[in-house]
Amino acid sequence: AADVAVCRSGASTLAELPAVGLPAVLVPYPYVHQDENADYLVQRGAAMKVADHAMLGDGDPANGPLAQAIHTLLSDAVMRKQMAARSRVLARPDAAQRLADALIDLARSSA
Numbered sequence: 001a002a003d004v005a006v007c008r009s010g011a012s013t014l015a016e017l018p019a020v021g022l023p024a025v026l027v028p029y030p031y032v033h034q035d036e037n038a039d040y041l042v043q044r045g046a047a048m049k050v051a052d053h054a055m056l057g058d059g060d061p062a063n064g065p066l067a068q069a070i071h072t073l074l075s076d077a078v079m080r081k082q083m084a085a086r087s088r089v090l091a092r093p094d095a096a097q098r099l100a101d102a103l104i105d106l107a108r109s110s111a
Helices: 011-020 034-043 065-074 077-089 095-110
Strands: 003-009 022-027 045-049
Touching: 003 011, 003 065, 011 034, 011 077, 022 034, 034 045, 045 065, 065 077
Parallel strands: 003 022, 022 045
Antiparallel strands: none
């Protein structure tokens, strides 16, 4: 089991993190939608975000923003539990069924 996830912030990843209730340090892939994706979890207290261009710091990765964020989470069990709880609230385990139901309803109304 993991205590913290360190990952990019693609749509699938951001659906999986709440499904397992895992706090995360997100490093959005630059130049695409991932920054906005990350903000969704960050604004809800389920993740921290570190910019790709700054994650390693100025020549000292061990003290850069990514290492600091990881250290903060690993050293604070209360914060991890709070973030995990906030993450779990965002989960939609029935999303596939809800989507299928909506598509069936749409197909029936179009027939």
